[in-house]
Amino acid sequence: MDKKNFYITTTLPYVNAAPHIGFALEIVQADAIARWKALEGHDVIFNTGTDEHGLKIYQKALEEGKDPKAYTDEYAPKFDRLKSALNLSYTNFIRTTDAHHVSAAQEFWKRCALNGDIYKKTYRVKYCVGCELEKTDSELENGKCAIHPNLEIEHIEEENYFFKFSRYQDALLEYYAENQNFVIPSHRLKEIRTFVERGLQDFSISRLKEKMPWGVPVPGDDSQVMYVWFDALVNYVSTLGWPEQGENFENFWGTRELPNAIQIAGKDNLRQQSAMWQAMLLSAGLPPSKQILIHGFITSGGQKMSKSLGNVIDPFEIVEKHGTDALRYWLLRDMPTFEDGDFTWERFTESYNANLANGLGNLVSRVTKMARNYGIALEKNHEAIRGMESYRDAMEKYEFQKAMNAVWERIQISDKFIQETEPFKTIKKDPEKAQRDVKELLESVWEIGTLLAPFLPETSLNIRRIIEDPSFPIPVLFPRIV
Numbered sequence: 289m290d291k292k293n294f295y296i297t298t299t300l301p302y303v304n305a306a307p308h309i310g311f312a313l314e315i316v317q318a319d320a321i322a323r324w325k326a327l328e329g330h331d332v333i334f335n336t337g338t339d340e341h342g343l344k345i346y347q348k349a350l351e352e353g354k355d356p357k358a359y360t361d362e363y364a365p366k367f368d369r370l371k372s373a374l375n376l377s378y379t380n381f382i383r384t385t386d387a388h389h390v391s392a393a394q395e396f397w398k399r400c401a402l403n404g405d406i407y408k409k410t411y412r413v414k415y416c417v418g419c420e421l422e423k424t425d426s427e428l429e430n431g432k433c434a435i436h437p438n439l440e441i442e443h444i445e446e447e448n449y450f451f452k453f454s455r456y457q458d459a460l461l462e463y464y465a466e467n468q469n470f471v472i473p474s475h476r477l478k479e480i481r482t483f484v485e486r487g488l489q490d491f492s493i494s495r496l497k498e499k500m501p502w503g504v505p506v507p508g509d510d511s512q513v514m515y516v517w518f519d520a521l522v523n524y525v526s527t528l529g530w531p532e533q534g535e536n537f538e539n540f541w542g543t544r545e546l547p548n549a550i551q552i553a554g555k556d557n558l559r560q561q562s563a564m565w566q567a568m569l570l571s572a573g574l575p576p577s578k579q580i581l582i583h584g585f586i587t588s589g590g591q592k593m594s595k596s597l598g599n600v601i602d603p604f605e606i607v608e609k610h611g612t613d614a615l616r617y618w619l620l621r622d623m624p625t626f627e628d629g630d631f632t633w634e635r636f637t638e639s640y641n642a643n644l645a646n647g648l649g650n651l652v653s654r655v656t657k658m659a660r661n662y663g664i665a666l667e668k669n670h671e672a673i674r675g676m677e678s679y680r681d682a683m684e685k686y687e688f689q690k691a692m693n694a695v696w697e698r699i700q701i702s703d704k705f706i707q708e709t710e711p712f713k714t715i716k717k718d719p720e721k722a723q724r725d726v727k728e729l730l731e732s733v734w735e736i737g738t739l740l741a742p743f744l745p746e747t748s749l750n751i752r753r754i755i756e757d758p759s760f761p762i763p764v765l766f767p768r769i770v
Contacts (some may be wrong), residue, residue, distance in 0.1 A: 294330040295540040296322055296550040297524050299557055300339035300384065302420075303363035304348040307370055308593070309619075309631065310554065310586050312603040316619045317583060317688065318552045319376045323742040324683050326377070333540050335527045337382035338364045342516030343495070344417050346502040356502045360385055373604055375612045375745055382527045384504075384520055392526035393519045394507045397493075399572040401507075405452040411492065415442045419556070420516050422491065435556055438594070449494040449512060456567035457488045463566065463576060471562050472686065473626040476555065476582040480562045491564070493518040521565045524549065525574065547578035555582050581686055584628035601631050613744040614640055614766065620743050621692040637769045644766035647699055648736070648747070655702070655729045656754045656762050658711060662719075664726045666734060666755060679739060688743070695739045702732045730755060 503513030542548030737751030
């Protein structure tokens with residue numbers, strides 16, 4: 289297997305609502321990783337898409353008087369719009385209604401069934417439509433889901449197919465023990481290990497078609513459709529052409545000995561990604577994922593975002609007002625990489641003005657103007673990046689905040705150098721020294737632009753253009769918000 293291949297995937301958001309800032313966080317984090325790996329010379333596959341089956345989608349389609357497929361056809365392109373709005377580099381956009389995905393999900397089911405891990409039984413369960421998950425009494429607060437307290441818990445009693453999740457307790461615990469960085473941050477690995485150690489309950493993987501017809505048909509049983517989670521998780525391998533394209537799948541997903549797949553998800557997806565999906569892979573005879581990255585939630589003014597409170601943050605609105613890189617900056621530096629963070633327009637404006645307008649933008653403008661005025665240029669193919677071990681170490685650990693802090697430390701060092709050397713004054717009495725100082729500053733700005741490529745790709749490109757092409761107009765990178 290080519291060790292230069294790299295595969296990363298986000299979760300797939302449901303198409304029952306417009307894209308929100310929480311998913312923008314996830315996909316921008318994934319994009320920063322994908323861009324970093326591409327810069328390192330990896331051949332990258334970056335997957336995202338839309339989750340389009342299940343009760344939640346079916347109910348929303350009925351509410352709007354639409355056929356479920358027509359409903360998803362309307363909403364899926366709204367998520368694909370994120371590619372231009374957030375300047376994303378994803379290579380694959382998969383819809384779980386795609387014909388190939390449907391056939392792959394059915395093949396996955398058949399392999400699990402052949403392994404003896406699928407059986408049928410009648411059961412009663414409490415179910416949260418918002419989570420699309422079964423809930424135990426201990427997971428409910430006042431009879432409601434803690435994550436979706438506005439939704440009524442549904443009581444389901446029917447005969448469905450089940451997956452033998454309980455069979456994989458020991459195998460999962462062994463994999464966690466062998467791979468201490470399987471889930472990051474480390475306390476999330478501890479959390480899922482504790483969950484698995486308590487014992488695993490088999491979970492339902494189908495629904496009666498007469499009650500909920502919107503799903504992938506169960507192979508060999510026209511009365512049932514697949515439970516949405518079972519179907520949706522398979523997208524991580526179906527997008528690679530599995531099962532037909534075995535070589536491509538192995539090159540990017542990896543092998544049992546050398547797993548290669550990185551998944552990124554919110555903390556409410558920990559169980560599904562790091563336990564349920566891993567057990568399903570083992571059952572189907574496929575390699576496990578290499579690593580699961582778990583991020584936190586975004587609140588607004590200290591409260592969970594909701595339409596009723598009027599505090600929902602629209603990523604498209606931020607981009608329209610202040611540009612793509614302003615939002616990417618906030619998501620990757622002001623938002624904690626692995627924990628919850630809070631958005632308010634006031635804090636966003638304060639950070640934007642201090643760090644982008646007055647910090648990065650002002651430095652680039654001052655240095656490049658001096659360089660042009662004093663006839664300073666960099667040699668072509670200037671590729672040296674000096675003394676950024678902290679940046680590289682943070683990127684290898686996917687610690688975006690730390691990596692960006694390292695860049696902003698470089699910005700502060702350059703600002704201090706200008707204050708101390710004052711080349712705009714020394715150019716009159718000691719032009720050679722002023723030119724040397726400005727060249728050093730220009731090299732630093734070029735390096736800052738290069739280091740920003742995974743995070744602020746448009747800004748990074750503009751900085752390099754300004755320096756490399758003397759005829760390129762020097763733009764105001766980040767106009768101050770007043």
